Amino acid sequence: MEACGLIVEYNPFHNGHLYHVKKARQITKADVIIAIMSGSFLQRGEPAIIDKYYRAQMALQAGVDLVIELPYAFAVQNSELFARGAVQLLHALNGKHLCFGSESGRVAPFEKHYKQMKQNKTQYQHTLKNMLSRGQSFPSASKHAVEMIFPELPLDITKPNNILGFSYIKEILDSNLPIQPHTIKRIKNNYHDVQITNSIASATSIRTKLIKQNEKHDAILSTIPHSSYKQLTYYKEKTGIWHHWENYFPYLHYKVTTMSTNDLAQIEGVDEGLEYRIKKTAPFAVSFDDWMKQLKTKRYTWTRLQRMFVHILTHTTKQEMNPLKELKKMPYIRILGMNAIGQTYLNSQRNACIAPFISRYSGKMHPLLTVEERASRIYYSPLPRKVQKQMIYQEFRGPIIDKN
Known part of the structure; x- marks a missing residue:
């Protein structure tokens, strides 16, 4: 069985994600789709709108076969560290393909950009340091450093999905991993769009409707699978809140x-x-x-x-x-959920994977998991005490098994 990895947050799972899952399976011909998913807190420094288990259920009900947790220590970091953790997890699972969304839509510009950056690494770092010393933010300094060095850019690295995509490619090539990258072009919306204008909308616009306007019907229903809507509804009924800052x-x-x-x-x-x-x-x-x-x-x-x-x-x-940030190989693979196909794949890889499978917190844990448990407890802290205990208990049970 060959597996294709998707690096995701599903905050929440929407029609664009569904398109990504279907295209990834079509392009790679993979037998198994694995989602490497952030847990309680996300890469941009936000709490997930609903918890990891409800988001994992959304993914499984929409065609993902296996959901693996990206540890907090890598999930809430810059793009390079985020990519390292996610790509190394996919490698630990013997994933042969990685499919990511991008504004570019082609892998070749990412690979060309990587070669240029590697050949001019010293000059780039010197220019970047000079820009940072002038008080620029890292993204702005990096953009200007690249523009000064390369007159013709193969890739627009100001776009959020391109930035992450480049980091994935860099990790694969730097670590010489046997993973084939693929990318599909982001369609019909931009990452930061706050308005819903069609059936494929940004997660930002969907959260804006849910949180700021407390809307959960017509506009939102047109942008997410029915299974996602059900999980959102169940979570809100159980906890009484959408998580936000x-x-x-x-x-x-x-x-x-x-x-x-x-x-x-x-x-x-x-x-x-x-x-x-x-x-x-x-x-x-x-x-x-x-x-x-x-x-x-x-x-x-x-x-x-x-x-x-x-x-x-x-x-x-x-x-x-x-x-933890210096880890080059993942010390464990934490399973959040799976269907029958995902379970079969795990069984087939049990002796081949380079890290042990775990599904719950236990007594003596790796430091990565110690940080994870603390983050999970903080994540549930706004909930009523009785509900908090119920939600935290999930962390000590086995993974979700989707039987549909």
Whole structure:
């Protein structure tokens, strides 16, 4: 059996994701579709709108065969670390293909861009460092450094899916992995679109409807599979909320105000004296959005600040994360859900995979899982206590088995 991997968040699973699953299977002729999915918190530094198990169920009901959790230590990171964790997990599962969405729609520009970057690595790093010293954010500095070095760019690296796609290609080629990359062009919407204009809409626009306008009918129903709508409905009925940053603002604010600047400086992502700016603005912040607007500058992007706040919220320190970020091979493969095809594939690979399978928290755990458990408990903290206990209990049970 050959497997194709998709690196995803499914926040929530929508028609664009369904298109991706079907095209990946068609292009690669894979027997198995594996989703490497972020857990409680996501790459842009946000809580997932509903939890990982309901999102895994969405995926399984829409054609994915196996859902594997991308550990928190890689999920809430820049594109390079995010890609490393996800691609190495796919490799650990002996996945032969990786199919990702992009604004480019062709693999060749990614590979050409990689070769150019590798040949001019020293010049790029020198130029990037110079741009950063002038106070530019990393994305802006990287863009300008690339434009200065390469007069004709094979790839637009300002586009969010292209950025991630390039990181996937880089990890595959840097590590010389036996994974064949494929890409499909993003259609009918842009990553950051906030308005729903057709049946394939961005996850951002769907969440905007759900959270800000509390809409859950006509417009949203046209953009997601019915099975996704059912899981969204079940989750809201069970928990009473959609997870978003304002749910966590009181916890975050309390944590910051009771920490010293020295303690804040030990947290992952709190760099370049940001601890002083955080403490200075904390007394005046009346909401998460308000706090972000006070903190954001040309140098500190919204995404970088959100990731930093996730790490503060989960009390994830640099000392804890640094050795985890250096991992080149995944120490375990955590299974969130599977169908019969996924189960058959796992059984066929049990002796061939380079990491053990796990499905639940246990007594003595790898440090990656220790961080994961803490993040999961924080994620459920806005829920009523009785519901919290029920939801956390999922983490100690086996994976979801979809029998449809």
